[in-house]
Amino acid sequence: MDELRPAILSPDHAGLARAASLLQRGELVAFPTETVYGLGADARSGRAVARIFAAKDRPSFNPLIVHVTDRKAAERHVRWNDTADRLATAFWPGPLTLVLPLKDGHGIASLVTAGLDTLAIRVPAHPAAQQLLRAFDGPLAAPSANPSGRISPTSAAHVLAGLDGRIAAILDDGPCAVGLESTIVGLSSDDPVLLRPGGLAVEQIEAVLGQPLLRRSEVSPLNAPGQISSHYAPAASVRLNAQMARPGELVLGFGPVVCDLNLSPTGDLAEAAANLFSHLHQLDARGQPIAVSPIPGHGLGAAINDRLSRAAACRDIV
Ligand code: AMP
Ligand code: MG
Numbered sequence: 001m002d003e004l005r006p007a008i009l010s011p012d013h014a015g016l017a018r019a020a021s022l023l024q025r026g027e028l029v030a031f032p033t034e035t036v037y038g039l040g041a042d043a044r045s046g047r048a049v050a051r052i053f054a055a056k057d058r059p060s061f062n063p064l065i066v067h068v069t070d071r072k073a074a075e076r077h078v079r080w081n082d083t084a085d086r087l088a089t090a091f092w093p094g095p096l097t098l099v100l101p102l103k104d105g106h107g108i109a110s111l112v113t114a115g116l117d118t119l120a121i122r123v124p125a126h127p128a129a130q131q132l133l134r135a136f137d138g139p140l141a142a143p144s145a146n147p148s149g150r151i152s153p154t155s156a157a158h159v160l161a162g163l164d165g166r167i168a169a170i171l172d173d174g175p176c177a178v179g180l181e182s183t184i185v186g187l188s189s190d191d192p193v194l195l196r197p198g199g200l201a202v203e204q205i206e207a208v209l210g211q212p213l214l215r216r217s218e219v220s221p222l223n224a225p226g227q228i229s230s231h232y233a234p235a236a237s238v239r240l241n242a243q244m245a246r247p248g249e250l251v252l253g254f255g256p257v258v259c260d261l262n263l264s265p266t267g268d269l270a271e272a273a274a275n276l277f278s279h280l281h282q283l284d285a286r287g288q289p290i291a292v293s294p295i296p297g298h299g300l301g302a303a304i305n306d307r308l309s310r311a312a313a314c315r316d317i318v
Pocket of ligand 1: 062063064065099113116118119120142143144181184195196
């Protein structure tokens with residue numbers, strides 16, 4: 001990772017054009033939204049999204065929220081439904097994130113959803129965020145622009161204090177108005193579920209829906225797997241730190257090893273992160289146990305190993 005100071009850009013024509021071209025090249029740009037400053041990357045590029053996790057030092061790959069310009073742009077990526085329509089009409093643009101099933105040809109990198117078949121998506125209201133999305137002309141994955149475990153940034157100075165040397169640029173448009181994360185509503189099964197309280201009051205959402213939102217605790221994972229599950233679990237058993245394949249196993253490799261699919265033949269952890277979920281899905285589809293080569297624990301390797309050990313563990317409790 002280079003140690004360059006991030007460019008501090010104004011939300012004028014030149015600043016927005018520069019920010020958009022950095023994003024198009026797969027770089028990270030922090031930008032203001034009405035909730036908090038987001039750390040944006042091209043949501044279609046696994047390599048760009050891997051940089052988000054590296055910059056934040058996130059110990060785990062959690063699914064990220066994708067930001068788009070409007071409902072039409074959202075409909076390119078997710079299967080839309082009537083409830084989404086009512087909520088989007090009432091609250092977009094604004095601090096409401098909807099979780100909906102991914103549609104065929106969605107184009108979103110699997111690292112964004114951490115391998116899930118649903119996508120969290122929202123339309124930010126902040127003018128600079130809107131202008132950046134239009135200049136970039138694509139979906140931006142953007143968690144809060146702070147190192148993992150630190151509080152969310154509501155000014156460019158907060159972003160700089162946390163991420164100096166780790167990101168290409170900060171689009172500075174002063175403090176954020178809401179200062180709270182977006183409210184997240186799951187719409188991928190019959191009844192809408194409150195997945196995270198946030199900047200939009202639950203009562204306002206319920207008034208539009210004419211029904212109460214279910215709480216996470218009220219939803220059985222069996223009835224609504226894509227709705228509340230927070231991580232992708234392969235059906236196959238997963239064995240970690242495998243030096244050699246046992247009979248019948250498929251090998252998910254790392255580095256110069258003989259294997260069925262390789263996360264990164266050159267041992268590049270960012271490439272491995274970008275490939276992790278799509279490779280797991282591909283091997284899982286073949287219906288055999290999966291053995292995974294040892295992966296170093298430093299940098300992005302910590303998050304890769306975290307996800308793999310959850311994949312290995314969850315089989316035992318199913
Ligand atoms: P943040 O790090 O602030 O962007 O938070 C993203 C939030 O969205 C986390 O709480 C995630 O668990 C949640 N989230 C993102 N994608 C999904 C999804 N597909 N299903 C359920 N929750 C999601
Ligand atoms: Mg955060």
